[in-house]
Amino acid sequence: MRIGVAGLGTVGVGVLKIIEQHGKLLSDRTGRNFEVVAVSGRSRTKDRGVSLDGMTWYDNAVDLASDPNVDMVLELIGGSEGVARDLCVAALEAGKPVVTANKALLAVHGTELARLAEKNNVPLAYEAAVAGGIPIVKAMREGLAANAISRVYGILNGTCNYILTEMEETGGDFAAILKDAQDLGYAEADPSFDVDGVDAAHKLAILTSLAFGTPVDFDSVYIEGIREVSAQDIAFAQEFGYRIRLLGVARRTEQGIEQRVHPCMVRKDTAIANVSGVFNAVVAEGDFVDSTVYEGRGAGEGPTASAVMADVVDIAAGRVSPTFGIPVDKMTDIPKIPVEEHVGCYYVRLSVFDRPGVIADISAVFRDEEISIESLLQRGRSPEEAVSVVLITHEVKEAALSRALEKIEAFDHSAARPRMIRIAKL
């Protein structure tokens, strides 16, 4: 099996190391030998700690697709457009199997690429695109193949989980912890892709398609990041028996599919709440298998390369699946439920001036929207400064809660925008 590797960043280098170190293991498992015959990267001369001897160098990664010595293309460049996409299209059109770690590409162009793969009768595999080293794509597509999936959710971004865990452990604020994470290399210089929830949403869109046999639909994912999670929210969460995690949730209901990424309050005794630091975890719920949990490292050289190579091994051994578990023409279009329709319990933190009647006014708004309150906590007592009033609601439709919070924000005694965090029903 002669491989062309496009992208010699962390993941590409990890792949070269596995092929170098585990040649015997890989050939024992598949009966085939693996050789990297061609590569493409940004700089030809950079020292990456692995040898590129004997490999053809391409300045333009797309040329890997037409190299007659390349049997399989690994796209490890990233990004939903440009070279990464062009290379995948060119390789599939040339009838060459493609393995990619590119979540953005799959989330945005997944269905169209799946169709192209089917048309050319070649596999398109992407285990590394979701939750790094955890073999969750395989589990969803093959391991749980006999189940109707009702929900899949999880911690899909290690950077956010690291930040939230650190905030919890140190009591620090988002900005300070983000800075630490950047210094430690756990967050990018431009962190927005991670902390604003986009990366998790890419992964969720892919999981949704795998879970429900529906075309990938990244645009309908509701996305809210973790920038507004405050040290105060984390402290209140603890008081109520919760931790805050950035979750991606895809759920099938009679009305359609919910797809949402946002901070969640999760009960401390759940598996998800106990996933700390840079780890990822995914929970998949099927009608026969019930709940299954998968946990591991969601990023990094070794884990991501491990997932890439699992795909390479599968393809070399002739184990292939339709890209999203079923062929594109068998997919079902399922309506997407907007987040306003979401029904759940909510944590609400209000910042108000502690004047007589303020609680009565707030309660009246909730009563008018028919929102019932499970608990209410007022912290601090200071006539001229803002104090926190924290509420946990019973189940309510999100649209009603949003209306209530708008009304409260307009109050004279409101000192800041109300803050709301959804409570996960796990």
Place this chain on the structure above:
Amino acid sequence: MRIGVAGLGTVGVGVLKIIEQHGKLLSDRTGRNFEVVAVSGRSRTKDRGVSLDGMTWYDNAVDLASDPNVDMVLELIGGSEGVARDLCVAALEAGKPVVTANKALLAVHGTELARLAEKNNVPLAYEAAVAGGIPIVKAMREGLAANAISRVYGILNGTCNYILTEMEETGGDFAAILKDAQDLGYAEADPSFDVDGVDAAHKLAILTSLAFGTPVDFDSVYIEGIREVSAQDIAFAQEFGYRIRLLGVARRTEQGIEQRVHPCMVRKDTAIANVSGVFNAVVAEGDFVDSTVYEGRGAGEGPTASAVMADVVDIAAGRVSPTFGIPVDKMTDIPKIPVEEHVGCYYVRLSVFDRPGVIADISAVFRDEEISIESLLQRGRSPEEAVSVVLITHEVKEAALSRALEKIEAFDHSAARPRMIRIAKL
């Protein structure tokens, strides 16, 4: 795909239900239709809640192998010998794929059956044999295929985990909780297969082979069940920050492979310690992927049938692997390390008469065996009754600890056999 189902107990019935309820899903995923054409069970007339209409009935399950209408055989009878084994052999020899949920069969005759499957060029699959609905066999064999595995361990028996969790939550004794578990259907009338660790050892032997590419070797698994775990041990464990779990552990060291099933003290903050009730969980550690965790239901109609059908779907879609991940002739014989050679920390509970000098005598024995003590706790004070002395050791070879405990047991002031529980290094 015409299927013959041998065994119409819980799992067999679950399989019939999946095929009945998910016909479209299964054919969308594979492009093939699934039909159960023949069955064999104990009683032809029993009402199982599923229809057997149109299926050929066999009193002798082995006859399924020679039915020309049967393309694939599901062996859901159980037991390492007799009909189950005969059927698998007959089906493989007839060139028919076999899917089984039979851990005992695989643990005892796995290598020989794998060889037979290879000789006849047909798949032998057994996802349901290890950890029920969790797709752990697939993860080990395919998802982590590019890794050298250093260790695989986990909670492999839901009955034991239920009993230990209940003992912890209620403070009850083993015998009483076992009785409850039997009443609730979580434990068999004859519980020995579960509570003495044999079932977990079967699964561990299979995982060991998958992890290290070595022939299955059930006989060299060290096995110790949970009958001797007392309410007192559980209370002391909590005091030291541990929980007690029955673990199966397979570990590769420079000397060889450790394979052991026994109660373990696990730190409360680990993923494994937070697995409660009838759930199973497996942790697999690879050199590139690092640590990955898999959790779910380890038994029951739905989860086990889900795993059986995952194998059926794979085979129907042409996705096959060598039985244990690599062909039998590529397997390596690796020496097994006896438990006496195990090096670790230990929890020791002594029951002694509280006389002057007793602690000095105990300490001297540990000193002579060069065992250093991390902490020591004496509970109770009663000159004429037995009191508990609890010790946590630093790392020591098990043989030395055993010698020390033998000496202590021979003391005049020993009131009962010393009790030892290994502390897991997770």
